[in-house]
Amino acid sequence: MAGWLNVDVSGSDYDVDLASGRLPWRTNSVACVVSQHVIEHLELRTELLPLLSELGRVIRPGGEIWLSCPDIEKVCRSYLDHRMVDLLEDRQTRFPGYSLGEVPTSHMINDLFHQFGQHENLFDFELLEWALTSSGFDDVRRISEADLLARFPEFPERGDDLQSLYVRASLRS
Ligand SMILES: C[S@@+](CC[C@H](N)C(=O)[O-])C[C@H]1O[C@@H](n2cnc3c(N)ncnc32)[C@H](O)[C@@H]1O
Numbered sequence: 001m002a003g004w005l006n007v008d009v010s011g012s013d014y015d016v017d018l019a020s021g022r023l024p025w026r027t028n029s030v031a032c033v034v035s036q037h038v039i040e041h042l043e044l045r046t047e048l049l050p051l052l053s054e055l056g057r058v059i060r061p062g063g064e065i066w067l068s069c070p071d072i073e074k075v076c077r078s079y080l081d082h083r084m085v086d087l088l089e090d091r092q093t094r095f096p097g098y099s100l101g102e103v104p105t106s107h108m109i110n111d112l113f114h115q116f117g118q119h120e121n122l123f124d125f126e127l128l129e130w131a132l133t134s135s136g137f138d139d140v141r142r143i144s145e146a147d148l149l150a151r152f153p154e155f156p157e158r159g160d161d162l163q164s165l166y167v168r169a170s171l172r173s
Pocket residue numbers: 007008009010016017018019020035036037038041042
């Protein structure tokens with residue numbers, strides 16, 4: 001993203017292992033963090049909570065955090081109501097090459113939960129709200145992708161509201 005400090009574990013503007021519990025930035029030096037589909041790669045207690053706590057240190061009071069990740073509630077509802085067909089078709093509109101082949105559509109729930117061993121845990125709003133408020137954030141709100149794009153028009157549209165949880169919060173002043 002032009003105009004942003006893009007962070008990943010390798011190959012980014014600023015490579016950081018977000019699971020390490022330490023961030024290399026000064027206290028109160030960051031105005032805003034946006035993270036899409038990363039927090040589910042971190043183990044809740046040993047990696048994500050320490051990261052959110054560190055973000056609470058580097059983000060200035062009143063600063064913003066905007067997160068998205070797979071929504072466990074939407075995924076489970078899709079499994080129960082549609083055997084994942086709606087989320088499969090939705091993904092195929094965004095990634096036309098995505099296919100489960102001859103495997104029954106219910107297998108897509110395994111893909112969302114595990115993603116080849118990359119996903120540690122999924123979130124619903126209650127769990128993510130708890131993680132954020134436990135780490136010093138407040139005013140946690142469930143939003144949609146449209147809210148994120150209205151705030152940051154430079155971000156590319158993903159069109160993934162059907163499967164994703166979007167949340168914003170502020171650092172407690
Ligand atoms: C599903 S991709 C999402 C990439 C991008 N944020 C997006 O929305 O398209 C997950 C990303 O999380 C990164 N990631 C996973 N574990 C990480 C860690 N411990 N530290 C930093 N980045 C990590 C991966 O390298 C990968 O780029």
